[in-house]
Amino acid sequence: MDTTGTAVNDRMLRTGFAAAAKGTPSHAYIIEGEDERILRDLSDYFIRLLLCETNDACGKCLSCRFLAEGGHPDLIRVTPEKPGVIKVDDIRDGLVGDMSIRPYRSRYKIYVVEHAEWMNVQAQNALLKTLEEPPSYGVILLLSCNTEALLPTIISRSVRLKAMSGGHGWERIPEEERFRLFRIFAGARGADTAGINAAAEQLAAAFPSPEQVIGGLRTWIRDIMVLKLSGAEEHTVIREALPVLRSAAKDYTWKQINDILAVTDTAEERISSGVNTAWQYEMLLSRMR
Numbered sequence: 001m002d003t004t005g006t007a008v009n010d011r012m013l014r015t016g017f018a019a020a021a022k023g024t025p026s027h028a029y030i031i032e033g034e035d036e037r038i039l040r041d042l043s044d045y046f047i048r049l050l051l052c053e054t055n056d057a058c059g060k061c062l063s064c065r066f067l068a069e070g071g072h073p074d075l076i077r078v079t080p081e082k083p084g085v086i087k088v089d090d091i092r093d094g095l096v097g098d099m100s101i102r103p104y105r106s107r108y109k110i111y112v113v114e115h116a117e118w119m120n121v122q123a124q125n126a127l128l129k130t131l132e133e134p135p136s137y138g139v140i141l142l143l144s145c146n147t148e149a150l151l152p153t154i155i156s157r158s159v160r161l162k163a164m165s166g167g168h169g170w171e172r173i174p175e176e177e178r179f180r181l182f183r184i185f186a187g188a189r190g191a192d193t194a195g196i197n198a199a200a201e202q203l204a205a206a207f208p209s210p211e212q213v214i215g216g217l218r219t220w221i222r223d224i225m226v227l228k229l230s231g232a233e234e235h236t237v238i239r240e241a242l243p244v245l246r247s248a249a250k251d252y253t254w255k256q257i258n259d260i261l262a263v264t265d266t267a268e269e270r271i272s273s274g275v276n277t278a279w280q281y282e283m284l285l286s287r288m289r
Protein backbone atom coordinates (compact mmCIF):
# COMPACT_ATOMS: atom_id res chain seq x y z
CA MET A 1 0.00 0.00 0.00
CA ASP A 2 1.15 3.45 -0.84
CA THR A 3 1.07 5.63 2.22
CA THR A 4 3.39 8.37 1.08
CA GLY A 5 1.12 9.77 -1.60
CA THR A 6 1.57 9.50 -5.32
CA ALA A 7 2.26 12.84 -6.90
CA VAL A 8 0.65 14.46 -9.90
CA ASN A 9 -2.76 14.12 -11.48
CA ASP A 10 -1.57 12.26 -14.46
CA ARG A 11 0.05 9.52 -12.44
CA MET A 12 -3.05 9.19 -10.42
CA LEU A 13 -5.27 8.98 -13.44
CA ARG A 14 -3.07 6.32 -14.89
CA THR A 15 -3.22 4.41 -11.63
CA GLY A 16 -6.96 4.59 -12.08
CA PHE A 17 -6.73 3.36 -15.63
CA ALA A 18 -4.52 0.51 -14.65
CA ALA A 19 -6.64 -0.54 -11.72
CA ALA A 20 -9.77 -0.51 -13.82
CA ALA A 21 -8.18 -2.24 -16.76
CA LYS A 22 -6.72 -5.01 -14.65
CA GLY A 23 -9.90 -5.37 -12.73
CA THR A 24 -8.18 -5.26 -9.36
CA PRO A 25 -8.82 -1.86 -7.84
CA SER A 26 -8.08 -1.35 -4.17
CA HIS A 27 -10.95 -1.18 -1.75
CA ALA A 28 -10.14 2.32 -0.62
CA TYR A 29 -8.54 5.38 -2.14
CA ILE A 30 -7.78 8.69 -0.51
CA ILE A 31 -7.85 11.32 -3.22
CA GLU A 32 -6.31 14.36 -1.64
CA GLY A 33 -5.54 17.87 -2.72
CA GLU A 34 -6.36 21.50 -2.13
CA ASP A 35 -8.85 22.06 -4.91
CA GLU A 36 -12.16 20.30 -4.27
CA ARG A 37 -13.27 20.68 -7.85
CA ILE A 38 -10.21 18.89 -9.13
CA LEU A 39 -10.77 16.09 -6.61
CA ARG A 40 -14.33 15.78 -7.84
CA ASP A 41 -13.32 15.78 -11.51
CA LEU A 42 -10.70 13.11 -10.94
CA SER A 43 -12.91 10.89 -8.84
CA ASP A 44 -15.71 11.24 -11.40
CA TYR A 45 -13.39 10.04 -14.09
CA PHE A 46 -12.28 7.07 -12.01
CA ILE A 47 -15.92 6.22 -11.32
CA ARG A 48 -16.71 6.24 -15.02
CA LEU A 49 -13.90 3.79 -15.69
CA LEU A 50 -14.90 1.49 -12.89
CA LEU A 51 -18.62 1.37 -13.62
CA CYS A 52 -18.43 1.16 -17.41
CA GLU A 53 -19.27 -2.30 -18.71
CA THR A 54 -15.99 -2.43 -20.61
CA ASN A 55 -14.13 -0.44 -17.94
CA ASP A 56 -13.00 2.21 -20.38
CA ALA A 57 -15.64 4.89 -19.88
CA CYS A 58 -16.98 4.08 -23.34
CA GLY A 59 -19.88 6.50 -23.02
CA LYS A 60 -22.16 4.09 -24.86
CA CYS A 61 -22.99 1.19 -22.57
CA LEU A 62 -25.98 1.29 -20.25
CA SER A 63 -23.80 1.99 -17.20
CA CYS A 64 -22.13 4.95 -18.89
CA ARG A 65 -25.54 6.25 -19.94
CA PHE A 66 -26.91 5.93 -16.41
CA LEU A 67 -23.95 7.93 -15.16
CA ALA A 68 -24.31 10.58 -17.83
CA GLU A 69 -27.95 10.97 -16.91
CA GLY A 70 -26.97 11.56 -13.32
CA GLY A 71 -27.69 8.31 -11.57
CA HIS A 72 -26.16 4.85 -11.35
CA PRO A 73 -27.50 2.32 -8.86
CA ASP A 74 -23.96 1.20 -7.94
CA LEU A 75 -22.69 4.67 -7.14
CA ILE A 76 -23.46 5.93 -3.66
CA ARG A 77 -22.45 9.37 -2.46
CA VAL A 78 -22.30 9.66 1.29
CA THR A 79 -23.64 13.07 2.17
CA PRO A 80 -23.69 14.38 5.72
CA GLU A 81 -26.91 15.57 7.26
CA LYS A 82 -25.20 18.87 8.09
CA PRO A 83 -22.18 20.31 6.31
CA GLY A 84 -19.01 20.48 8.40
CA VAL A 85 -19.27 17.13 10.16
CA ILE A 86 -19.84 13.58 8.98
CA LYS A 87 -21.30 11.60 11.83
CA VAL A 88 -21.34 7.88 12.55
CA ASP A 89 -24.96 7.59 11.36
CA ASP A 90 -24.06 9.17 8.00
CA ILE A 91 -21.42 6.47 7.51
CA ARG A 92 -23.58 3.65 8.87
CA ASP A 93 -26.64 4.53 6.80
CA GLY A 94 -24.85 5.62 3.67
CA LEU A 95 -22.04 3.10 3.52
CA VAL A 96 -21.64 0.36 6.13
CA GLY A 97 -25.25 -0.84 5.99
CA ASP A 98 -25.48 -0.69 2.22
CA MET A 99 -22.25 -2.39 1.30
CA SER A 100 -23.48 -5.90 1.99
CA ILE A 101 -25.95 -5.49 -0.90
CA ARG A 102 -24.30 -6.67 -4.08
CA PRO A 103 -23.98 -4.32 -7.07
CA TYR A 104 -26.95 -4.20 -9.42
CA ARG A 105 -25.26 -3.65 -12.74
CA SER A 106 -21.52 -3.20 -12.51
CA ARG A 107 -18.63 -5.25 -11.22
CA TYR A 108 -18.07 -2.69 -8.49
CA LYS A 109 -20.07 -0.76 -6.04
CA ILE A 110 -18.59 2.63 -5.37
CA TYR A 111 -18.96 4.81 -2.31
CA VAL A 112 -17.80 8.40 -2.45
CA VAL A 113 -17.17 10.36 0.72
CA GLU A 114 -16.51 13.99 -0.15
CA HIS A 115 -14.88 16.02 2.61
CA ALA A 116 -13.66 12.84 4.26
CA GLU A 117 -11.83 15.10 6.75
CA TRP A 118 -15.24 16.00 8.14
CA MET A 119 -15.69 12.49 9.56
CA ASN A 120 -15.56 12.52 13.33
CA VAL A 121 -13.73 9.75 15.18
CA GLN A 122 -16.85 7.60 15.62
CA ALA A 123 -17.61 7.86 11.92
CA GLN A 124 -14.03 6.94 11.05
CA ASN A 125 -14.14 3.94 13.36
CA ALA A 126 -17.33 2.74 11.68
CA LEU A 127 -15.66 3.12 8.29
CA LEU A 128 -12.57 1.31 9.54
CA LYS A 129 -14.58 -1.83 10.34
CA THR A 130 -15.73 -1.97 6.73
CA LEU A 131 -12.20 -1.35 5.49
CA GLU A 132 -10.98 -4.30 7.52
CA GLU A 133 -13.29 -6.73 5.72
CA PRO A 134 -14.63 -5.17 2.56
CA PRO A 135 -16.67 -7.26 0.10
CA SER A 136 -14.81 -7.98 -3.12
CA TYR A 137 -16.88 -5.49 -5.13
CA GLY A 138 -16.62 -2.55 -2.71
CA VAL A 139 -14.58 0.52 -3.65
CA ILE A 140 -14.50 3.53 -1.34
CA LEU A 141 -13.27 6.90 -2.58
CA LEU A 142 -12.39 9.33 0.17
CA LEU A 143 -11.97 12.88 -1.12
CA SER A 144 -9.93 14.86 1.33
CA CYS A 145 -8.52 18.36 1.66
CA ASN A 146 -6.85 17.46 4.96
CA THR A 147 -5.71 13.87 5.26
CA GLU A 148 -4.04 14.59 8.61
CA ALA A 149 -7.56 14.57 10.06
CA LEU A 150 -7.95 10.89 9.17
CA LEU A 151 -7.00 8.03 11.49
CA PRO A 152 -3.63 6.47 10.63
CA THR A 153 -5.39 3.09 10.44
CA ILE A 154 -7.65 4.41 7.68
CA ILE A 155 -4.73 5.93 5.82
CA SER A 156 -2.71 2.73 6.01
CA ARG A 157 -5.57 0.71 4.51
CA SER A 158 -6.02 3.09 1.60
CA VAL A 159 -4.14 3.92 -1.54
CA ARG A 160 -3.29 7.55 -1.13
CA LEU A 161 -3.24 9.69 -4.24
CA LYS A 162 -2.21 13.28 -4.28
CA ALA A 163 -3.79 15.52 -6.87
CA MET A 164 -1.69 18.46 -7.83
CA SER A 165 -2.94 21.25 -9.97
CA GLY A 166 0.35 21.93 -11.75
CA GLY A 167 1.57 20.55 -15.06
CA HIS A 168 4.53 18.30 -15.75
CA GLY A 169 7.27 20.80 -16.05
CA TRP A 170 5.27 22.59 -18.73
CA GLU A 171 6.01 25.91 -17.06
CA ARG A 172 9.74 25.21 -17.36
CA ILE A 173 9.56 24.97 -21.15
CA PRO A 174 10.30 28.37 -22.77
CA GLU A 175 7.19 29.92 -24.28
CA GLU A 176 8.19 29.81 -27.93
CA GLU A 177 9.15 26.14 -27.52
CA ARG A 178 5.73 25.40 -26.06
CA PHE A 179 4.06 26.83 -29.12
CA ARG A 180 6.17 24.68 -31.35
CA LEU A 181 5.45 21.60 -29.25
CA PHE A 182 1.70 21.95 -29.14
CA ARG A 183 1.53 22.83 -32.81
CA ILE A 184 3.17 19.51 -33.55
CA PHE A 185 0.78 17.66 -31.23
CA ALA A 186 -2.19 19.42 -32.74
CA GLY A 187 -0.91 18.77 -36.27
CA ALA A 188 -0.77 15.02 -35.64
CA ARG A 189 -4.55 14.89 -35.77
CA GLY A 190 -5.56 14.22 -39.31
CA ALA A 191 -1.98 13.84 -40.57
CA ASP A 192 -1.04 11.13 -43.05
CA THR A 193 1.94 8.81 -42.61
CA ALA A 194 4.35 11.20 -44.30
CA GLY A 195 3.11 14.03 -42.10
CA ILE A 196 3.60 11.94 -38.97
CA ASN A 197 7.14 10.98 -40.03
CA ALA A 198 8.03 14.60 -40.69
CA ALA A 199 6.56 15.72 -37.36
CA ALA A 200 8.50 13.04 -35.49
CA GLU A 201 11.76 14.11 -37.14
CA GLN A 202 10.96 17.70 -36.29
CA LEU A 203 10.33 16.82 -32.62
CA ALA A 204 13.58 14.91 -32.33
CA ALA A 205 15.58 17.69 -33.99
CA ALA A 206 13.98 20.64 -32.21
CA PHE A 207 13.83 19.17 -28.71
CA PRO A 208 17.13 17.71 -27.57
CA SER A 209 15.51 16.81 -24.26
CA PRO A 210 12.95 14.00 -24.59
CA GLU A 211 11.71 14.93 -21.08
CA GLN A 212 10.28 18.12 -22.57
CA VAL A 213 8.45 16.25 -25.28
CA ILE A 214 7.12 13.51 -23.02
CA GLY A 215 6.24 15.94 -20.22
CA GLY A 216 4.62 18.30 -22.70
CA LEU A 217 2.61 15.48 -24.21
CA ARG A 218 1.35 14.34 -20.81
CA THR A 219 0.28 17.88 -19.99
CA TRP A 220 -1.43 18.08 -23.35
CA ILE A 221 -3.36 14.85 -22.79
CA ARG A 222 -4.12 15.81 -19.21
CA ASP A 223 -5.75 19.02 -20.42
CA ILE A 224 -7.75 17.12 -23.01
CA MET A 225 -8.98 14.81 -20.26
CA VAL A 226 -9.92 17.72 -18.02
CA LEU A 227 -11.93 19.31 -20.84
CA LYS A 228 -13.52 16.03 -21.80
CA LEU A 229 -14.66 15.12 -18.35
CA SER A 230 -15.70 18.47 -16.95
CA GLY A 231 -15.22 21.13 -19.59
CA ALA A 232 -13.51 23.16 -16.85
CA GLU A 233 -11.22 25.41 -18.86
CA GLU A 234 -9.91 27.05 -15.70
CA HIS A 235 -8.29 23.71 -14.77
CA THR A 236 -6.25 23.44 -17.94
CA VAL A 237 -2.54 24.16 -18.02
CA ILE A 238 -1.98 24.97 -21.70
CA ARG A 239 -4.37 27.92 -21.85
CA GLU A 240 -2.83 29.28 -25.03
CA ALA A 241 -4.04 26.22 -26.93
CA LEU A 242 -7.61 26.08 -25.66
CA PRO A 243 -9.42 26.03 -29.03
CA VAL A 244 -7.26 23.15 -30.25
CA LEU A 245 -7.61 21.32 -26.96
CA ARG A 246 -11.36 21.69 -27.05
CA SER A 247 -11.64 20.19 -30.48
CA ALA A 248 -9.25 17.37 -29.53
CA ALA A 249 -11.35 16.67 -26.44
CA LYS A 250 -14.37 16.29 -28.70
CA ASP A 251 -12.63 14.01 -31.18
CA TYR A 252 -10.63 11.68 -28.98
CA THR A 253 -12.37 8.70 -27.45
CA TRP A 254 -11.45 7.62 -23.92
CA LYS A 255 -10.02 4.47 -25.39
CA GLN A 256 -7.74 6.50 -27.61
CA ILE A 257 -6.61 8.67 -24.70
CA ASN A 258 -5.91 5.59 -22.65
CA ASP A 259 -3.94 4.23 -25.57
CA ILE A 260 -1.90 7.41 -26.00
CA LEU A 261 -0.99 7.40 -22.29
CA ALA A 262 0.09 3.76 -22.43
CA VAL A 263 2.22 4.37 -25.51
CA THR A 264 3.72 7.46 -23.83
CA ASP A 265 4.90 5.29 -20.94
CA THR A 266 6.43 2.77 -23.35
CA ALA A 267 8.10 5.51 -25.40
CA GLU A 268 9.57 7.08 -22.28
CA GLU A 269 11.06 3.78 -21.18
CA ARG A 270 12.45 2.95 -24.61
CA ILE A 271 13.97 6.39 -25.11
CA SER A 272 15.72 6.20 -21.76
CA SER A 273 17.12 2.80 -22.70
CA GLY A 274 18.53 4.23 -25.92
CA VAL A 275 16.01 3.29 -28.59
CA ASN A 276 15.79 5.69 -31.55
CA THR A 277 13.93 8.74 -30.30
CA ALA A 278 12.37 9.86 -33.58
CA TRP A 279 10.97 6.40 -34.11
CA GLN A 280 9.32 6.48 -30.68
CA TYR A 281 7.85 9.89 -31.44
CA GLU A 282 6.49 8.49 -34.66
CA MET A 283 4.69 5.74 -32.77
CA LEU A 284 3.29 8.27 -30.34
CA LEU A 285 2.13 10.77 -32.92
CA SER A 286 0.50 8.07 -35.01
CA ARG A 287 -1.69 7.18 -32.01
CA MET A 288 -2.77 10.80 -31.86
CA ARG A 289 -4.26 10.87 -35.33
Ligand SMILES: [Zn+2]
Nearest residue numbers: 052058061064
Ligand atom coordinates in the same frame (compact mmCIF):
# COMPACT_ATOMS: atom_id res chain seq x y z
ZN1 LIG B 1 -19.34 2.23 -20.85
